[in-house]
Amino acid sequence: MNKRLFVSSPVQVALLKNVLIPEMATGFWKDHRPADHAAQWTDVEIIVSQDSKLGPVDFNVPRLYNFVNPDFIKPNEQLLVAAAQAVKSTSNFRSVKKELIELSRIVGGRLTDANENPTKANRGNNKNGSVQEPTAKTKTAVKKATTAVKKTISKKESGVVTETTSNGATVRRVAVTKASPFDALTGPQTAPEN
Incomplete structure (x- = not known):
């Protein structure tokens, strides 16, 4: 099995071979998980893609790398x-930073074709290009909340409605009648009957 990584430029090859892979083994990413991630890069052939296909072939990148992490990039600017x-x-540094951003996307599997836009970064529950499905915990919480609303107990007593839900909340609703500002002085008035 021949492990290969297709990148989009000779600059990216040089950055990986001369700076990034050594930093994985003995520098910035040395103590990051998984423990053997640097060893998995030792026999990877890094090739500039002749067509538009980018990314790893015959191996899985052991972790995601942020090659533009300020803690890494600032002390290593001259080396890069x-x-x-x-x-x-x-x-120059500006062009190198653009190469590093693209390289992070290629290594992370977010950029697999040079003619397409990179996919969105997977964060939290997001899966590759899919709509986020609610987790079982979320589904259970929603079901519990809707069940609680359905199990509402209502009591009517002289214009006051008291509702108690299954989770213990009590709501009192009082009927409101339209009153005149003068009712407080003279009492409520009724229309004369003819």
Whole structure:
């Protein structure tokens, strides 16, 4: 089995081989989980894609890497630019940062075709390109809440309605009649009957 990673530029190859993979083994990502993630990169062939297909072939990337993490990028800025300039002399920090962003997307499986937009990052319960399905816990909570509303007990007593739900909440509703501001001084008036 020949593990390969297809990237979109020679600068990305240089960044991976000269800076990023060594940082996985002995630098910034050294103590990150899983413990053997750096060893999985040792025999990966990094190739510039000739067609539009990008990403790993015949191996799974062991973890997600944020190659533009400020804690990593600031102390290694000169090293990153030097690695890029060895391949492309006009490289500067701004162009290197763009390459690192794209490389994070390729390695993370979010950019698999150079002609397409990257997919959205998976966060929390989001799955690859799918609509988030409610979890079993959420479904249970919604069912419990709707059941509680259905099990409302109502009592009517002289214009006052008292409702008690199954979860213990008590609601009192009092009928309101339209009154005149003068009712407080003279009492409620009734229309004369003819």
